[in-house]
Structure formats: C-alpha cells, structure tokens
Amino acid sequence: MANCRCGNRLDSKGYCHECQQYDTSHKINDFFERRCGICKKLFKNLSFYMDHLESHPLCELCKERFISEKALNEHFESYHKCSICSEYFPFVSEHVVWSHxxxxxxxxxxxxxxxxxxxxxxxxxxxxxxxxxxxxxxxxxxxxxx
Missing domain, CATH: 3.30.160 (Double Stranded RNA Binding Domain)
Structure with missing residues (x-):
C-alpha cells in the first residue's frame, strides 16, 4: 500500500484519513480501479477518476451529479420546483407543507x-x-x- 505525503497509509481508495483527502501525488495504479457510478466509465487512475467526476454537472441544491446538463435540468424541474409557487427548493415536500x-x-x-x-x-x-x-x-x- 502507498503512503500519503504526510506519512500515513492510504486506504484502498487512495484516501488519507489523517489529511482527510485523496492523495493523487503517488502512482497508485497498482491497486486502483473504479467505475463511474454516473456514466459507467472505468478508471485505473485515481487522479483521472476524480477529475472525471468533476465533469458531471452538479445539482447545487442536493449535490447529486448527472450524466448531462439536460439530465440535471430535468432533475431540477422534477425534484426541486414547487408546483404551487414555481420556486426551487432543496426539499420541495418540506417547503410545500410549511409554506402552502x-x-x-x-x-x-x-x-x-x-x-x-x-x-x-x-x-x-x-x-x-x-x-x-x-x-x-x-x-x-x-x-x-x-
């Protein structure tokens, strides 16, 4: 197993629990293999995998990532838009109960x-x-x- 820059061991995903971050400065291709849960693309390098995740559009209200801007917009309209006042909320059901x-x-x-x-x-x-x-x-x- 590889060590982090701080000297502590990285877990199997390349995460340092002391620094509380992924360490991408080491070559960890020997044991890393991860499939993107959004588009199913396979990665054998943690750095590329982490960069790839950032490429998927992020919903600012619930922090979920999507395969495309279109999918994000559909999610936004379906899950965050109040059908009564047409405003957007992280939890529409709570908003409806308290506001309408x-x-x-x-x-x-x-x-x-x-x-x-x-x-x-x-x-x-x-x-x-x-x-x-x-x-x-x-x-x-x-x-x-x-």
Whole structure:
C-alpha cells in the first residue's frame, strides 16, 4: 500500500484519513480501479477518476451529479420546483407543507395564507362553535346534532 505525503497509509481508495483527502501525488495504479457510478466509465487512475467526476454537472441544491446538463435540468424541474409557487427548493415536500396552507375539505394547497383564508370563507362556519364545514349540508347536520 502507498503512503500519503504526510506519512500515513492510504486506504484502498487512495484516501488519507489523517489529511482527510485523496492523495493523487503517488502512482497508485497498482491497486486502483473504479467505475463511474454516473456514466459507467472505468478508471485505473485515481487522479483521472476524480477529475472525471468533476465533469458531471452538479445539482447545487442536493449535490447529486448527472450524466448531462439536460439530465440535471430535468432533475431540477422534477425534484426541486414547487408546483404551487414555481420556486426551487432543496426539499420541495418540506417547503410545500410549511409554506402552502392545505384545505382539508377540498384537499387543495394554496399559494399564500391570505388566499387560503379567503378560500375558507367559502366553507360555512358554525355560529356557535366557530368550526368550518365542507358545505351547508354538513353545517346543518352539525347544528341539528348540537
């Protein structure tokens, strides 16, 4: 096994745990063989492999790499774009839950809290307890059961 410039041994992938980096200054072709997980190209040199990985486009939001700019753009639109407000987020599902109010009656999410409040006015409200209902029929049933 090869040693790092700092004197510590490199692991089987050419990584020095002391320096916390890959050491590409040594010829480590004797034991290195790695296939790119993105495009499946095979490398027998760590330095070339690391340079190659950098050639794949990187999603700045989730740090995943892609085979092409087109694939990155498709990923970006599919996984990071909010379908409600059209903005981009690392975790769209979290954004939707926290930023777009949900109407339990209609099963819809709304762009803003103001729009949601306006929408809720369309659902009848009980004058006694203040609870909203899906429609007038449900409100009448509720009042009759009181």
């Amino acid at each position: 109010p949900y109407c339990e009656f209609c099963k819809e999410r709304f762009l803003t809290r103001d729009i949601f409040k306006e929408h809720m006015n369309a659902h009848p409200k009980c004058g006694h307890c203040g609870e909203n209902f899906r429609d007038k029929v449900k409100l009448v049933i509720h009042i009759e059961e009181m």
